[in-house]
Amino acid sequence: xxxxxxxxxxxxxxxxxxxxxxxxxxxxxxxxxxxxxxxxxxxxxxxxxxxxxxxxxxxxxxxxxxxxxxxxxxxxxxxxxxxxxxxxxxxxxxxxxxxxxxxxxxxxxxxxxxxxxxxxxxxxxxxxxxxxxxxxxxxxxxxxxxxxxxxxxxxxxxxxxxxxxxxxxxxxxxxxxxxxxxxxxxxxxxxxxxxxxxxxxxxxxxxxxxxxxxxxxxxxxxxxxxxxxxxxxxxxxxxxxxxxxxxxxxxxxxxxxxxxxxxxxxxxxxxxxxxxxxxxxxxxxxxxxxxxxxxxxxxxxxxxxxxxxxxxxxxxxxxxxxxxxxxxxxxxxxxxxxxxxxxxxxxxxxxxxxxxxxxxxxxxxxxxxxxxxxxxxxxxxxxxxxxxxxxxx
Ligand SMILES: Cc1ncc(COP(=O)(O)O)c(C=O)c1O
Numbered sequence: 001x002x003x004x005x006x007x008x009x010x011x012x013x014x015x016x017x018x019x020x021x022x023x024x025x026x027x028x029x030x031x032x033x034x035x036x037x038x039x040x041x042x043x044x045x046x047x048x049x050x051x052x053x054x055x056x057x058x059x060x061x062x063x064x065x066x067x068x069x070x071x072x073x074x075x076x077x078x079x080x081x082x083x084x085x086x087x088x089x090x091x092x093x094x095x096x097x098x099x100x101x102x103x104x105x106x107x108x109x110x111x112x113x114x115x116x117x118x119x120x121x122x123x124x125x126x127x128x129x130x131x132x133x134x135x136x137x138x139x140x141x142x143x144x145x146x147x148x149x150x151x152x153x154x155x156x157x158x159x160x161x162x163x164x165x166x167x168x169x170x171x172x173x174x175x176x177x178x179x180x181x182x183x184x185x186x187x188x189x190x191x192x193x194x195x196x197x198x199x200x201x202x203x204x205x206x207x208x209x210x211x212x213x214x215x216x217x218x219x220x221x222x223x224x225x226x227x228x229x230x231x232x233x234x235x236x237x238x239x240x241x242x243x244x245x246x247x248x249x250x251x252x253x254x255x256x257x258x259x260x261x262x263x264x265x266x267x268x269x270x271x272x273x274x275x276x277x278x279x280x281x282x283x284x285x286x287x288x289x290x291x292x293x294x295x296x297x298x299x300x301x302x303x304x305x306x307x308x309x310x311x312x313x314x315x316x317x318x319x320x321x322x323x324x325x326x327x328x329x330x331x332x333x334x335x336x337x338x339x340x341x342x343x344x345x346x347x348x349x350x351x352x353x354x355x356x357x358x359x360x361x362x363x364x365x366x367x368x369x370x371x372x373x374x375x376x377x378x379x380x381x382x383x384x385x386x387x388x389x390x391x392x393x
Contacts, residue, residue, distance in 0.1 A: 013132045018350040021338060025348045036378035038366045039348040041177065042240040043321070047275075048287045051239065054278035055271055064270050069261040071098025071246075072273045078280050079246055086209075087219045097247045097257050098268045098276075102207045105230035105247035106133055107264065112249065112256040113201050113228070114139040119166040123154050124356030125324065125363070127177045127205070142167065145358035148314040152179040152324065156190030160197070169201035170194075174217065175208040178355045178365040179324040180299075180317025185218045192223045203228045207245070210236025210288065212319035213296040226250050233272075235320075236288060237279045242272035295321055298368040298375055305379035306366065309386060321368050324352075328362040330389060337389075338364055345385030347378045 018039050025035045058064075070076065076093040083091045099105040106129065114120070116138035122130050124143035131141035144162045146152050159170055172191060174182045183191065195202045204220035204227055220227040232245030245268075249257045261267065278284055302323055303316050312326035331337040335351040341364075342348050352363030368375060 009136055009138075012135055014128065016128065017335065017354045021342060021348050021350065024339065024342055028342070028346070033346060035342070036347045036374050036381060037370055038368070038375075038378055039350045040367055040369045041322075041350075042369060043235065043238050043291070044369045044371070045238050045291050047238050047242070048279075048284045050278045050281055050284045050287075051237070051275050055275035058271055058274035067098075067267045067270050067273055069258055069265075069267050070094075071096070071268055072277070075273050075277055078277065082280055083219070083221065083248075087222050089219065089221045091221060091248055094254055095248050095251065097249065097261055098273055099230075099245050099247050099261070100243045100265055100268050101234055102205065102230050102232035102245040103129065104243075104265060104268065105232070105245050106130070106203075106205070108247055108257050108260045109203050109228040109230060109249070110134060110137050110139075111260050111264070112253050113169060113203075115168075117166060118168040119164060121154065121159060121162050121167060121170045123152065123172065123176065124358040125152060125176075125178055125352065125360070126171075126356060127173060128354055128356070130171055139168075140166075143356055143358070145356075147358075148326075151181040151183070151315065152176055153181055153183045153187065154191060155187060156194035159191060159194040163194075163198050163200075167198070167200065169203065171203045171205065172220075173205035173207070175212060175317070175319030177208070177320060178322050178350070178352075178363075180208075180320040180322045181315070182212070182215075182217060182318045185222075188218055188220060189223050192220065192227070196224070196226065201228065202226075203230070205230050207232045207235055208320040211292055211295060211321060213292070213299065215318060217319065221248065228253070233276050233279055236292070237276070237284075238288070238291070239272070239276070239279070242269065242275060244268050244272040244276055294372075295368065298370075298372055299323070301372060302366060302368050302375050302379070305375070306382075309379070309383055311364075323366045323368070324355075325364055325366060326362050327364050330386060332361060334361045334364055340389070341382065341385055344388070345381045347381050347385070 076096040114137040118139040134141045209217045229248040233239040338351040350365040352360035
């Protein structure tokens with residue numbers, strides 16, 4: 001009898017440990033405590049006004065039907081134009097799919113590529129959903145431990161060393177969640193060369209592009225057309241709740257991605273697609289660039305503050321809104337430390353345990369998705385907490 005039993009595949013899907021932290025933070029807030037939230041992986045800014053106005057104008061007409069599975073042609077054209085302007089690459093709109101967030105893009109990319117028993121190389125620490133999604137398609141993530149010395153990113157060399165008989169491809173993310181670190185053009189070229197040498201696929205998660213400070217993020221499309229690139233309106237564009245992103249596939253996968261979009265989603269949310277048409281306007285861009293500058297100031301304040309308190313970060317992260325800080329000077333158990341920092345210090349963070357098996361107990365992820373005042377208050381609280389905290393407590 002299988003009544004009451006969920007699939008073995010789902011049994012192996014890991015939970016987000018940060019949910020424990022969030023639930024605990026909420027419980028503390030209900031008792032009247034005020035918590036500084038540095039665990040949240042989404043911008044605190046609201047959706048830019050021009051995008052809201054475009055959505056309202058569309059909703060006023062009330063004609064909210066499905067779009068084509070690939071998405072609105074006008075939005076796909078805008079994204080193609082964005083790639084011309086931002087990256088100086090030509091991508092035909094036929095290769096662009098509008099998806100329910102980067103999450104939908106990841107699902108379509110992995111479903112297009114994986115067969116039972118395949119293996120995919122992923123960086124550890126990395127975005128936790130990747131290995132769970134890979135698992136849902138009957139394949140397996142092979143986590144490759146990456147450390148501070150290599151900027152927490154895979155390299156061509158590590159890829160070739162780790163490639164096994166069942167390996168089919170590689171997933172990278174630059175800037176990375178949880179580390180905010182990036183690959184430069186040379187590293188990215190090496191990665192592409194290594195993957196192609198093995199006749200494998202490359203999935204490049206570029207969701208944090210736009211939130212990059214003092215430099216330019218390189219798209220894998222600048223190096224090759226034989227890549228699956230995903231991005232989203234969630235982060236730089238401030239549209240997490242609208243559930244809209246995009247996937248660019250190589251020519252050979254256009255038919256597969258079309259059929260998967262039809263079957264998995266029918267289409268991405270229509271009102272979100274109409275809203276996103278305003279995401280590339282000049283007035284929206286002005287707002288987004290101001291926000292990016294604000295994120296940069298927050299990063300600098302948090303980085304300097306954490307360093308002064310004794311957290312170790314080799315380099316300042318170049319993008320996203322995260323700092324992955326080594327807290328081993330204070331604790332051998334980052335998860336217990338995160339819980340205690342919340343309980344006694346009133347600061348919520350994400351434990352390294354959420355991002356893999358590679359020495360997670362040494363790390364905490366701090367998100368600067370909160371105001372400068374709140375970051376300053378958080379740093380003061382951490383300082384006070386550390387005074388009374390003893391290793392092994
Ligand atoms: C690296 C990375 N990829 C993909 C996603 C999924 O984002 P969304 O589905 O909101 O676009 C996230 C969300 O935090 C992420 O950090």
